[in-house]
Amino acid sequence: MVNEAVTYACEMGLASIYTDHSLFGFDDIASNILNRVLKSTLPTVGAAICVSHTCCDNFILRAHMLPSIVHVIPNAAHTSKFPVINQHHLIATLFSIERITVVVVSRLVYRKDGNKKLSTEEMMERERLHGHVEFLGYVPHSSVRDVLVRGNVFLNCSLAESFCVAILEAASAGLFVVSTNVRGVPEVLPPEMIHHADPNVDSLVESLSCVQYPEKSIQLIHLSFITEVARETVTVYDRAFSGVCGVVCLLGITLHFVVFLVELWQPRYLIDAGPDLCIDKDKKHSNDNENS
Template identity: 55%
Template structure:
């Protein structure tokens, strides 16, 4: 294949063209920050002329209406499995792996290897880019990449602790899988510090590339907003980590103090019942509106109905929702946790401690003093200037370029790194690595590379030239 991309105007060589596999358990039809990141980064890398595929597990889709043989419209369950092409030319492998809890795959150690290897060879993958520490598939893919001599990159999206049993186990697994990774990307400086401590990894290979927002999809309301009644918008998963218990305590005093303030709550989750019970108890049915689950394509339409965006999260490594709200012209009130202080300048966000009293004071200050001075279109222009997925893709591409110039680790070098995991644990991991090495040799014999058909690349020309051409492998 062509090792270089040429510029669309026929000039000299541009960046090297890469073949990248994004691997994560969490992807469409599930919606969230990690899924949005993978989707947006992949599409912008495609626009820059790279080949990108996504590997995830099969998903059960929501009930769909279907016309039966008898002509009766019925609802049936469907499963998203196999190979799908999503809008923009993104190819997704929905693999038949068994999900465990929260759409996370069951850890298998080697069972997923034959299929992932087949995909990597078939697509000519050079770089395996895994996402999210809690994704079993992502961790396994990094280990497989080292065995297959492929470059590996990992992006960390969340903050985790050090003293609860779940975090201790996760951090030990992360230490093992990150022993052979080539480069790490964190979405904030706080996330980077947290990751280095958790994985005990060499800081020089850990980079910071903030998240971004597609500002063209989050534009302010064209007409001037009525400020006689102020609407506070909350769009979030209604779970403990998102601070819903704080929200339960915030709404009643704000409604008592400000008769002209309403709340608009979008999202669903296990804590929704607590909110509904509070509204019933305080008789605030006419002041609090529940929208339920909001598809991502409809989030902007919900945001522009309000004036203030409230984020009560107890932990955040970045929080794309804050960017989306600011791009739509809302001023933000948020808990001062994790990487949130890095996202917006002080005049666009009011930070409060993660407790009810501090958040009530902060929200009251914004309602009383700042709401009149907000210029939604100025907020939008500033967010558009500060954040873009094109910049994220280009900075990620630089890491790819540097990584491919580095030599891959040999088997003995990998064993040396695995031994650093710990005393007894290091030797256990080495035994597992030797077992995997044997399994790789067995699969290479059972499924020879020259019997795997390699698909031709579909090359999307960089930037605005959307012509498509096939490149022989």
């Protein structure tokens, strides 16, 4: 749908900006087909925005875009939706209690629980972790903050991420973050707010065992961060819209040519036009009065 919108925007002489926030490979059929579609449609865009440098490099290789028009602007969380209860209380609690509560908010399978939930529950049964692990199931986004503030540390176990918004939300809620250091994750938070681990069990356990809570306000940092993100995004749009006049592209000419060929094959006069439905309002009003 996005590629279709970009195509018609070019046809109408409108500026378009493409935003990419996903990582795709080069070794499977689906990714190769999508990459070829991007090569055909995206040369018409005025600019592109990627959420991380890792995403930017991947996007330039896939779409064969000019690096000069691809901008890196990270995602931003709405931090006012994830207020910290009491920063000093959280710090004191983290170092005073014997048990630290680790929160994991993620999809076990894309957009649903799937078989991974059953496998995780079986593992909990096998390791006898009933009193240590609580499964909440599906959590609506409006309730995510209430789940986050129940814990002390947020754990992210992603194997591939161009940018992880969940990390931003957890940090905004006052949690220290432990995450795998895959792809774009190291670009999300400053080192004092996150502990990176290799994507394996031993490294994650080691990182959780040496958690250190930051002594600064995470909330204030991200409030200024989202302002900078908005400013950079507006700048990219202003630059793209300033060069709209006189935009003519090969794809637009091709669409005109296709329409011309279709009309040669199926002329318009051979197509039955649907008649306009004209209703006399006065006559309709009189009929309504008679029926009443």
